[in-house]
Amino acid sequence: MKFSKQRIMTIAKIILPIVLIGFIFYQGQNELRSLSLKESIQAIRQVPSWQFILLILSGLLAVSTMFFYDFFLLRSLEAKAPVGLIFRASWIANSFNGIIGFGGLAGMAIRSALYRPFVEGGRLLKAIGWMAPTLISGLSILSTLSLLHIFPAFEVLEMKKWLWPVIIGVALFFPLYLLFSFRRGNSSIHPKSIALYSVVSLAEWFSAGVVVYLILAALGTDVSFAKVIGVFIIAATAGLISMVPGGFGSFDLVFLIGMQRAGVEEGIVLTGLLIYRLVYYLIPFLIGVVFSAREFSGPVVKMIEDKPIVGPSVEVGGVIWRLQLRFLSKIRHFTLALITLVAGITIWGLAILPPVSTQYEYLESKLPHEALLLANSFFLMGGLLFVLLSTALYRRTKRSLYMMYGASFFALVGMALRGFNLISFLAVVVVLALLLMSRNAFHRERTLITTSRFIRVAFVGLLYIGGFIFFGYAFYALGSADGTEVYPSHEIFMFAASSSIFALVYGLVFIRLFNSFNQPVLGERFDAEKIETVLREQGGNYLSHLAFLGDKRFFFSETGRSFIQFSQTGNRIMMLGDPSGDPKEHSQVIASFLRRVEDLGYIPNIYQIQAQNMSLYHDFGFNFFKLGEEAIVD
Incomplete structure (x- = not known):
């Protein structure tokens, strides 16, 4: 069986990241064994809400530096686009690239669609193609500074020697790119544009490192700024070669190893990484979805819907443009479904552990303990419905939209009675706000409930509840051993059973009422x-x-x-x-x-x-x- 070069490259792009991530985790297996659940939980609970808000603002400020990529891109093309549109388009493109990736296709598709009215498509794609390599030039410069011991992290490199060629290769990227660009001549990309993109890239990577430092400082660590930035640079290079969006997994493990060598407890490092993913990736991604709901609800979506996906290339603008249109026609609904799924999983994690707040202590003194347990069941029920309805949201059915309103209500009631928590509040309110903003896109009346779909939904529900029971019992065992406050085993089972029954009754009653009051007819009888x-x-x-x-x-x-x-x-x-x-x-x-x-x-x-x-x-x-x-x- 013969393999074409293109097929071999496609297979390599899939296998290589998996192999690299597996290798990195194999290298760090000793560090993974020493993680402490108790330390992570306690560290998260010790961060005050006001300080958490400041960390979110620092993450948003760091992400906003990437606006200048698009600003200088359009200025080099002499395109006169409104600054507000550039900021929103840049935010959508960069935040989506961080979570979804698709090899940069997400950012390219978004920029092509939103900037197309201001610049010819061929020139735009060529300019984006030349800008893309400069996005890592800032990390290349920082890697050089790390090798010069300005941002020291040699103990990590000495411990994991396979990282030496990685950081040296990344450090050499910028000078080699300059040499290649100048040999191609000014017709490819102007030296001034390279300089501007590189400055923005340096600001982007450095500000991300600053966010990590601020998070660790908020968690009570006393590691020097230079040390944190040095470890961040090494971890970022490891994440870069893994080719996974945001370096998920590889970045985190190398950073964990580096900070352990700097004397930071494993649980605190893990907590810092979770907060970093939240404030630098997830929350900007949510804001990007809000921006995309505005930008892709007007002429862009109408253009996508009016043009067939498959058709003469002269009408749609080439193969690349057709793929971009197809991507954009789905991405808005895909991201809404993905956010709902993540929110449901977040609620799942929060419902396992008792809330720790002055509000919960007050409610515990005023309400029966059974009422607080019922509130947590409602909270978990909301998370279960979030997960089960996420695929229906992708199909844009009105029935799923109205059911999600009810699920959000139950989750908010449960959250109000179990004690306010910033993460749970954001998980529910952000989904509810996105549903309200996107409600006009839900034009389908329903999806038919077939046997296969029912089995799939039942399987996901059992997996959700089964995982809750398993990890709930595991946390109970760990908590009993080290003194961490957790729910007892019989209450864990009660939460799982009651939330499942509530969700089942709610779903059956809602679907029955919806079908009774909404019986659409297709076509006419014979005349x-x-x-x-x-x-x-x-x-x-x-x-x-x-x-x-x-x-x-x-x-x-x-x-x-x-x-x-x-x-x-x-x-x-x-x-x-x-x-x-x-x-x-x-x-x-x-x-x-x-x-x-x-x-x-x-x-x-x-x-x-x-x-x-x-x-x-x-x-x-x-x-x-x-x-x-x-x-x-x-």
């Missing part, structure tokens, strides 16, 4: 006179006469001059042949019919089309297969 009028005035096709069997329903165009005949079988809609009536309306009536079918949660199929219309159905995304032959016999 012989109306159909005969269309066929007589506009003409039909070789299957139009089958309409008079009276066993099908009919979808008419807005003008009433054409129609589609179809029937429903389970969760599928079977269209019989091409539309009948005015040929000029065929594309329009198919588009309207498919939109309505999608809104009702059905899967469209077409039986027996004419060969000359294959390109039309191809543009609507249909796949083809040959079922048989047809003959005319005398």
Whole structure:
């Protein structure tokens, strides 16, 4: 079996990051064994809310430095885009790249879509391509400073010698890139642009290191600023070669090893890394989703929806642009579903441990203990519904939107009665705010509940609750051993059972009521006179006469001059042949019919089309297969 060069590169891009991450974790397995749950929990609880807010602001300020990438990019192209749009587009592109990545496709797609009105697409893509390598030039400069012992971290390099070629290679990147660029000449990228991008890159990486230092300082460590920045540089280079968005895993482990050598307790380092991921990646990503809800709800989304994904390249603007349109048409809903899923998992983690706050102590003195346990069950129920409904949110169904409103209500009630916590408050309120902002995008009435979907949802629910019981018991065992305050084992089981029952009852009652008050109808019943009028005035096709069997329903165009005949079988809609009536309306009536079918949660199929219309159905995304032959016999 022969492999093409492109196929080998594709396989390598998948396997290499996995191998690198596995190697890094193998190197740090001793450090992983020494992690202390008790220290991590205690460190998180000791951070005051006001200090946590300041850390969030420092993370947002560090992310905002990347705005100047886009500012200098458009200035080099002499494009006059509003500064506000540049800031929002830059924030969306960079925050999405940090979480989603896709090899930089996320940032390229967003910039191409939002800057396209101000600069020609080919020039823009070329400029972005030349800007991309400079994004790590700042880390290259910092790596050089680390090798010069300005930001010392040699003890980490001596302990993990395989990191030496990594940091030396990253340090050499910037001078080699300069040499390559100058040999190509000024037609490729101007030296001034390289200098400006490099300054921004240096500010970006350095400010991220400052955020890490501030987090560790807030957790009570006394490690010097130079030492923290030095370890951060080594960890960032390890994260860079792993090719995982944000260096997840590889960065964290190398930073953990380095700070342990600097005398910081493992639990505090782990807590600092969790806070860093929150304030530098997750919260900016949430803000990016809010910005994207604004930017991609107007002309950009209309352009995406109006143009078929598959079609002549001259209409869409080339293969790359078609891929970008497809990416952007899905990313808004994907990120909302992802955030909801993460919020549900966050609630899961918070519900395992008793809250520690003066509000909880006050509630405990005023309310029965059983009421507080019921509140935690409601809180966990909200998290369970968040996880189960995340896929339905991606499908944009109204039923899932309204169910999420109820889930958010139960989560907020549970949170109010179990004691206020900033993380749980953000987890629920951010999801609720995004749902309210995106409510107009939920045009589908529902998705049909099939046996396979029910089994998948049940499996996810059991996994969620089973994991809660398992880790709850594990925390109980650890807490009993080291004195950490945890829920007793019988209460853990009670939370799991009651929240599951609450979620099941809520789902069944809600779906029953929703279906009772919302019974949408697709198409019309057989009307012989109306159909005969269309066929007589506009003409039909070789299957139009089958309409008079009276066993099908009919979808008419807005003008009433054409129609589609179809029937429903389970969760599928079977269209019989091409539309009948005015040929000029065929594309329009198919588009309207498919939109309505999608809104009702059905899967469209077409039986027996004419060969000359294959390109039309191809543009609507249909796949083809040959079922048989047809003959005319005398």
